Amino acid sequence: MLHLTIPQDKIDSARGFAKQITHSLEELLNSYSSVTIERTVLRLLGIDGALEDGTPIPNYIVDQLKSKNALDKGVAYWISNAIVYTGLSAQEVANSVKDGKLELTQIAQQPTTEVIKVMNDLTQKMIDHIKQQRAARESYFAKYGPRNTPSLYVIVATGNIYEDVLQAKAAAKQGADIIAVIRSTAQSLLDYVPYGATTEGFGGTFATQENFRIMRKALDEVGAEINKYISLTNYASGLCMPEIAAMGAMERLDLMLNDAMYGILFRDINPQRTLLDQYFSRMINAVAGIEIQTGEDNYLTTSDAIEKAYTVTASQLINESFALLSGVSPEKMGIGHAFEIDPCIENSFSYELSHALLTKTLFPHSPIKYMPPTKHVTGNIFEAYIINAMFNMVAQMTGQGVQLLGMLTEAVHTPHLADRALAIDNAKYVFNAVKDFSSEITIDKEGFINKRAEAVLDEAISFLKRVAEQGLFNALEKGEFANIKRAQTSGKGFEGVFRKSEDYINPFMDKIKQELNLD
């Protein structure tokens, strides 16, 4: 059996520092909320739609409440209060607000028990719906059989949801297990979720609830044809993290890219905002049974994959620790990793194997998300194809959970129809060829692979220790992460963070915590 021999105390110590880092943020996580969290609550209450100019109704309402300094009670109260007062549905209330016919803060305070009842009913209704979607997913898997390991994950990215559907269906029939609709670039930076079906995007297709619905339906159809449940994924990431998580939960997405720190480091989103948003978004994912995936690959596309390998490990442990705080179970944590070592490096395969095994060793229950070679892929499509084969080999040998298939045209364009098919063929061939290979071989304890993994862990430990000692915010401020300096109170979206009032209510967070047995 292929496995590393790493002292357990080192693993424990690394995990301990990560825990120290995340747990010191509990005060923040408990006392603050954000505009996105409130918009999420609105969506979960059943409010959708957009204004003429495209502004989503949830944004409109939250902005209004904010301008009235009324947000710190939480939107749930205001909507429920209005429902009791008007007798309308949540959506009707929202529409009235949109049309200027209703001003939430002007409505007289209704009897608390009635308001709470309305709120709890709506909450229960949505939680039931989400759990129903979860059950539906589970029964599909029960019917068609579980997802393959490693799963074949391919992206569609035409910008046009209908063209995406065509390509996703083709990919599913070719053997893909998971379809990711790549978002239009920098959707992270939009402080709203666009509305409706979209047919134009840039390097990808906007994540919208309607697009989710269209793709989910298409994949369910193709699944019925080929007797297989095709998983769907998108990005709960950026300024709308929990909203997108909620949309995914409602529309039965199966996985979500959902990193705790990506926004801070790679999108200059305010650290507090990001941490608050990820906290709630992960709870939603947890209750919906959605597998989260983390974005450690980003450390390696910008820096050297050998030199900075420890940053991946450190980030993985922090991501894990945050995810545990939100009630995500280890089986649903798709911890991220990437195959990004320069192919010119001597023994690059051993390095990659070592790093991949380290991830597997640290997260034995994780359906690890393994990202393909991208940075060192050139316009030599033939070379790219064999590097991808090596990547597939390492994946099968180390039991990665989700294989984000590399494209031979990585350095050229977003995947064409045939590129994707070739990528699937590549993985199928390699996975099958080395199916049980790793069960027959043992790694030399004193050899390079084992030592290398231990060295990376050592580096990660001292890094985590340093961060734990100074606290996450100070460390971010000093540029400890990815050499990028991020201040606690700057970055995008900081204005959307607010301290909850004494009487703040987020019925979904409360309910989900209960469901997940948190605190």
Added chain:
Amino acid sequence: MLHLTIPQDKIDSARGFAKQITHSLEELLNSYSSVTIERTVLRLLGIDGALEDGTPIPNYIVDQLKSKNALDKGVAYWISNAIVYTGLSAQEVANSVKDGKLELTQIAQQPTTEVIKVMNDLTQKMIDHIKQQRAARESYFAKYGPRNTPSLYVIVATGNIYEDVLQAKAAAKQGADIIAVIRSTAQSLLDYVPYGATTEGFGGTFATQENFRIMRKALDEVGAEINKYISLTNYASGLCMPEIAAMGAMERLDLMLNDAMYGILFRDINPQRTLLDQYFSRMINAVAGIEIQTGEDNYLTTSDAIEKAYTVTASQLINESFALLSGVSPEKMGIGHAFEIDPCIENSFSYELSHALLTKTLFPHSPIKYMPPTKHVTGNIFEAYIINAMFNMVAQMTGQGVQLLGMLTEAVHTPHLADRALAIDNAKYVFNAVKDFSSEITIDKEGFINKRAEAVLDEAISFLKRVAEQGLFNALEKGEFANIKRAQTSGKGFEGVFRKSEDYINPFMDKIKQELNLD
């Protein structure tokens, strides 16, 4: 360290049966000669050239002597006798015969000591030349450094020796270590070696002495440019085995495809003729320091590579045993093997690794010749490219000696310029990526890979035992090999086999045996 655990007694027993098979042929090898062997002697005496109609002078002379029933004394006697008589050089004598001015059997018998002296002088002269070529090769390697392991072996096959030169030079600069000029198809079946430079061939370029010379010169030139000795190889195979070996020895080829049984099984050449010819050809290769390579791949291109794996092992051991009889040292035995398992097979990589390791285990000193996937390669050039990557990986992991690079266009055409470059890039990347990987891993003794290798060896042992018990000729007659039935006295070229008379002389065989300390 990647190695198999195979009981030594099994290996010994397999080798023992192979020895039994080959040693039972000593009577044949000592008492018979063939027209090719005699033509080889003529060439080694320094006779070359062709008639107007293309018939090589060596063929003309041998045919004439045969028609006079004078061949059983050996050509060396007749030529030496004529030299003594005429005072001409060997070539001049030959030219006179060609021109009808001289009739060798009509010349009066000259004093034996003089004849023997002439014969010995000419022999010594040629042996000196061959040893000089050997020394030249060795000094090139000493100057530029030894050949890489695995060596990158690519073919040129345009049919036109000048176009071949262009492509060979390009390949050398791209990183090839060994250039093979593939022969025009079925040259095996020609009972003569064409003369001069050739510019038309079919699926390859004729093996001629002039073509050897042209390519050797080009490679020496390119070698001087890039400070590397580029090895050259061709096929000493078919009806002209020893002649081609002699030409290679004279022109400093470095390796020769030279299988003991290929002609019999795959070209329907008479078994006795083949065995006689290979015996002498291998002696020439041995004294010239030319690495021989065997053709076990042929068993797998026609039959299933898993089912018939044992035929490869059996053939390897027979080839080895014959080679030892001819004085070839283990370091110069490029025992053949091929990566030909259907890529659809589950665990195909483990199978290939197992088979390749078995070869390495049985022949630890051999610069094993590893043939690429061909049979299951389709017109999907991308797929071919990754299967070749797996092939390259197995080679590096198992320490194969000579890697015959697979082409992504294997199912389409003989290699184009870019195909060859891509093949070299593929090997370079993979070899480097897994450079020391195998030194870090151990194979489970009870696992599939080890058990599979042992099973193949077991099958080979019982096959070899069966052949040893009935004798090689009977076994061939019964179709034991590759399901092909070959009778001892049928097949092409049988008419060219003859029993030596009491006074038969082959001064080269005698001299080489002495050099190699044989019998």
Added chain:
Amino acid sequence: MSTKIDKTFIRPYGDTMNDGRMQISFSMPVKADESGKEAARQLLKQMGLDEIEICYIADLSEGFAHIVAYGNTSAFVDLTKIQVKTVDTDVMTMEETDEFVEQHLGRKITIIGACIESDAHTVGIDAILNMKGYNHRYGLERYKWFNTVNMGAQVLSEDLLAKAREMNADAILVSQIVTQKNIHVKNLTRLIEMAEAEGLRDKMLFICGGPRINHDLAIELGYDAGFGAGSYSTDVASFIVTKLANK
């Protein structure tokens, strides 16, 4: 897909209908630099490509470079005008075929197979003929109602025809794998011309096969049918018996 396909106007599809995107790879005697890229671009432009992207150029030494490019073609095809001749008999299993012969022909039929002239690649014809067969389809030798003779490799046309005459064959199966310099066309033509000269052409079915053979080409060369890569014994057996029954 967003739009319905217009079958009269079809282009390659990269990621948008009829975008015409294609990948091209080749070597040329140019330098692996901007001038080489420009030469490649001009060449591709002449071929009617647009939005040309030279994504890779590498020195092959000796004055050559390898180029990989993408471009959009302006060429298109009208699918409604495409006509190909294909073998259109229904494919039966071995058992069905045997039963068919028994019922419709009532006699054993004789098949002679060979890889002719210069070609020595027998794996393909063996896949069709040998007992063992190929990919879980037994070869014709195992068919009860077939009398099958496999003459093997490099069989001269004259020898094949002599055998066919001698055995009174119902069908001749010829394999041609090597296609360099169109040698397969030459060999197949030679056989059929000899058969005509000898008056054998209409006495039996002439069928050829090989990776670069298709039915269209076979018909063009004067054969009754042609079978390409991935053919099975069942395909050709069904064709033979159906044709013979209809004669």
Added chain:
Amino acid sequence: MSTKIDKTFIRPYGDTMNDGRMQISFSMPVKADESGKEAARQLLKQMGLDEIEICYIADLSEGFAHIVAYGNTSAFVDLTKIQVKTVDTDVMTMEETDEFVEQHLGRKITIIGACIESDAHTVGIDAILNMKGYNHRYGLERYKWFNTVNMGAQVLSEDLLAKAREMNADAILVSQIVTQKNIHVKNLTRLIEMAEAEGLRDKMLFICGGPRINHDLAIELGYDAGFGAGSYSTDVASFIVTKLANK
């Protein structure tokens, strides 16, 4: 090689001079059968290819097939007529460049770099600018006689120009990696037009770079130079100082 190359008539080379052999791969809305192969053949024929060999066709489902083919083109190029603009300043090492500035300009020069507009790919421009550099060439930040500012990703043209004006820049370095729908051309054009409008164009050097940029394109877009894939800090630094000295 058997024949000397005629530079006025160059075709792709497979294994014989000017055989014109090329490999093509694409997908099309056709069936993965003989009719699909024929459609592919007709398309390639229209593109001027001959001896077309469809060596692979595979079903991609949803009505599409993937095709790999070989063919011989009849197109050719005249190498003697190829003209490409390339950066032709001699490349100096960092030390040489610093010395050159000291001697010929006698003052520190100011460089402002950015990845502009929608583009967030900073690895390329960082490779040119950062201390650390790329492939053993230090970035411009390490040059003693350079005052280098790296504005990072997604910098608006207006912000870049404002900074340039403020710092009295000698050269502006712009990176564009994303090329989908020619966004790089649009972005680069926007910047240069704004610079012209603001009267900044001639006050400083405008240099762009990225994997699909070349000098030719840069000149066409109104820039002073363009640097493609595999460029190094040394290339661009040498260009800048040589140009400034010649001004």
